[in-house]
Amino acid sequence: MSQPVAHRRTAQPAIDAERLLRRVEELGRIGRDPVTGGITREGFSRADREARTYVMRESRAAGLATSVDAAGNLMIRTRPPGTAPARPAVLMGSHLDTVVNGGRLDGAYGVLAALEVVQACAESGIETAYEPVAAAFSNEEGALFPQPFFGSSVLAGRLDGLPREPLDHDGHPLRGPLALAGGDLDALGSAVWPAEALAAYLELHVEQGPVLERARNRIGVVDGITGRTVLTLEISGSAGHCGTAPMPGRRDALAAAARATLAVERLATTLDLCRVATVGRLDIHPNSPNTIADTVRLTADLRDTDAARMHRAETVLTRELQDLAHQTGTRIETLARTHSAPVATSARLRALIEESCRETGAPYQSLPSGAGHDAQVVADLTPTAMIFVPSVGGVSHVPHEDTHPADLVLGAEILLRTALKTASG
């Protein structure tokens, strides 16, 4: 690791609250449904590209240097790479893509706060041992192309787990949309960071749950991030006329999918094998009111902070699906499987976050993250930590996802202070 650059301080970097809140609102208009108010910016969609362009434009207007790597990750620096001695980065970021009909803060807030920190450092002229860099990781949610954590996985060098030709849910290739976002599927290797290029990763995010609000704490210091396994299952049966096909002998893929959905739910209820288990997406063919469905695809999302529990839950589900296929005369296949291990965050970085909270008098607490984050992927390379701010009503992935403006500003302040403490080497 290169020797830290001398630490020259001029004015103290400061968060510009009005600028941050303005950007949150402006970015929140991109991909917004005028009827539901929900945000839909699936990774590598047109709306996602518009969001990346908005953040790039704001960064350049602020005199910052932007670049998009082969995975479509947007990086924002105080000055272009190569114009100063190379230093390990204190990387801060999150994602700009959303779930379908989601909220305006999940991911976007963390990217804009990271931009705010880098801009505050540039405006102050501060020179730190490590370089503050902001990142918008591509396709964190996997809403259209079911390869969640795509951008952070490439940065972390997790290329083996990616399909050669990633496809979206309807079989359309990623290659074109990735190129439109500034990426290059054939050059993903160029977007991999070596561990020594990083000193730390910090992610500021809305909690997306009820814990902080209920406890009346304003900052969450995340101690662990949940593990997550997502199975894409395909159930194949036989189509037929629903009025003439006798009940005995049917191979009804949708009836089997309904039983599979309940089997997934049971993993986290009566069987208590993992913390949560959800079927969130169902694609039915031919999806016709008077036709027996012949094919159903569904996603099973299993989560726990204990890897062994998650593994056991998946094993039990696999066996139950085999039994179900036999009972219903259908074929049940796993088309795809993505897995992120649970991770513990860095105790050293957590202590710096807590120190920043004490300096500001912000009431804080430790808590686990039930949501998955890019931080658990970047943890492969470098110490990572997450800072949460409260979610109003404890909800997220819905149009009414919200956080009080004062909490949004406080979160950015804590991110800035923690980043400066980390960057000072």
Ligand code: HGY
């Ligand atoms: O699903 C999650 O936990 C996150 O929103 N990607």
Ligand code: MN
């Ligand atoms: Mn999300």
Ligand code: MN
């Ligand atoms: Mn998120």
Ligand code: MN
């Ligand atoms: Mn995240």
